[in-house]
Amino acid sequence: MPSTNVEFVTELMEYSAHGALIQAFVMQALEQYARRVAAMDPEALDTPMVSGHAWHGCAVEVRDKLARRLGRNEASPPAISPAQGR
Numbered sequence: 001m002p003s004t005n006v007e008f009v010t011e012l013m014e015y016s017a018h019g020a021l022i023q024a025f026v027m028q029a030l031e032q033y034a035r036r037v038a039a040m041d042p043e044a045l046d047t048p049m050v051s052g053h054a055w056h057g058c059a060v061e062v063r064d065k066l067a068r069r070l071g072r073n074e075a076s077p078p079a080i081s082p083a084q085g086r
Contacts, residue, residue, distance in 0.1 A: 027066070030062060031070075033059070034062040037058075038056065042055070042056035
């Protein structure tokens with residue numbers, strides 16, 4: 001049975017021929033892709049299988065979480081969920 005995406009990424013991050021350097025590589029790849037997608041117009045990201053707004057939202061979430069983790073200031077403030085806004 002093939003591994004799940006979570007299992008694959010965990011294995012990639014924990015067992016690399018390049019040691020812990022792979023973790024920096026994966027984190028930088030996530031950051032670069034998330035920034036690029038977050039800067040795009042959500043409608044331009046629409047596909048028959050995925051809503052551009054949802055894909056854009058994923059990018060913004062990843063970008064902001066990574067920025068907070070890395071102590072960068074470009075992160076947007078966390079969004080308020082409808083339940084919190086009441």
